[in-house]
Amino acid sequence: MELxxxxxxxxxxxxxxxxxFGGQQQGGISTPKEHPxxxxxxxxxxxSHGYHDFWDDDEVFHYFGEGQVGDMKYVAGNRAIGEHVRDGKTLVVFQMMGKGRPYRYLGRFICQSSYVQPGMPDREGQLRSAIVFRLKSLEASLGLAAGESDQAEVDAAFDDVGATxxxxxxxxxxxQRLFRERLIGVEKGCRxxxxxxxxxxRASHIKPWADSTHSERVDxxxxxxxxxHADLLFDHGWISFSSNGRLxxxxxxxxxxxGRLGLNLDKHLRREVFSHKQLFFLDFHRDIVFESRRPRFQ
Structure with a gap:
């Protein structure tokens, strides 16, 4: 269906x-009655319950089903996801941006299968079995403008292995696509x-692609x-961030x-804290990428 x-x-x-479209306005899964x-x-x-949805290395999105207390059941919204193809319904996914905030559209997905994950905490902290759905995106990418900007990384990768x-x-x-898919689960927007x-x-690597290990490239x-414009400045070492979040x-x-870039580079950065792993990568960016922009005196 057209959306x-x-x-x-x-x-x-x-x-x-x-x-x-209608549908339940609360909860994690909504099933409109008047639309497929x-x-x-x-x-x-x-x-908040101790688990989170994630992308695996094969670009499959593992989505935890609904049910706050006790073992999850294959009913209601969980059944709707698992059987959406058979029911002739389109499955779409939105990302929550925070309480009172808008929702980000991630696109159309198809449910490939599901599995039961034991040992997951429920709302009351009791361990239970959770239903997890394997979802595959039907979009060519997540629509990030970064796709075209990554050509330099593609070229660098070819240089590394001597292949084109x-x-x-x-x-x-x-x-690169897997990196972007995982990144939007970490970062909400431009700092x-x-x-x-x-x-x-654009999705910008903190530790450059050419310097990263295989696992770091998709982290x-x-x-x-x-x-x-901020991506350009960061990528070329014109700007960086301190460990306490200062530009x-x-x-x-x-x-x-x-002045002409229109960025107020003197203002304090948005206050979302960096994760421990981000701080590790930022150490590298400051020491290697940003440091290379500092004046050298003989």
């Missing part, structure tokens, strides 16, 4: 999602501009979501350029 949503864009749940649609919401709700085959390029782009609409953001915590600006960045 009025664009991948990466933000929508008000009550007005723009349920106001159009199943709406799943991913985000912080599961984290189509197969190698496909592998690199697949890893400099506050933009959260993915259509206007969402080795990244930041940045507006294009660092290279003294070699021309003052005229600073």
């Amino acid at each position: 009025p949503f664009e991948v990466g864009a933000l929508y008000n749940r009550q007005k723009q999602i349920h106001g159009v 649609l199943v709406i799943a919401f991913t985000g912080e709700a599961g984290v 085959s189509a197969r190698r390029e496909t592998e690199v782009r697949t890893k 400099l501009t506050g933009i959260e609409d993915l259509r206007f953001l 969402g915590e080795n990244g930041l979501l940045l507006a294009p 660092l600006v290279s003294s070699e960045l021309p003052s005229e350029v600073r």
Whole structure:
């Protein structure tokens, strides 16, 4: 079915999602009666119970079902996800951005299978069995503008192995896509501009691709979501971030350029804290990438 949503864009749940299609306005899975649609919401709700949805190395999204107390049952919303293909319904996923905030549209998915994960805590802290769905995105990518900006990483990867085959390029782009998919579960938006609409953001590695191990290249915590001009500054070492979240600006960045970019580089960074792994990667960025921009004196 045709949907009025664009991948990466933000929508008000009550007005723009349920106001159009109906369905339950609370909970993690909504099943509108008048439309062949199943709406799943991913985000912080599961984290508060000790687990979270995640992308595996094969780009399959593992989505934990609904049910707050006791073992999850294959009924209601859980059944709707598991049987959406047989029922002729489209499955879409939105990302929760926080209480009172809009929801980010991640696109259409298809449920491939499900499994039971024991030992998961429920709302009361008791261990129970959870139903987890394996979902595959039907979108070519998550709509991040970063796709086109990663050509330098593709070229660097070819230089590393001395190959330019189509197969190698496909592998690199697949890893880049997995990195972006994982990154949006870590970062909500640009820490400099506050933009959260993915259509206007790029996925930037903190520790550059060429310097990263295979696992670091697809680690969402080795990244930041940045507006294009902020991404350029960060990628080339014109700016970095301190461990306490303060913006660092290279003294070699021309003052005229600073002004014309329209970024207030003197303001304090958005206050979301960095994770421990992000801080580890930021140490590398400050010491190697940002440091290379500092003046050298003979």
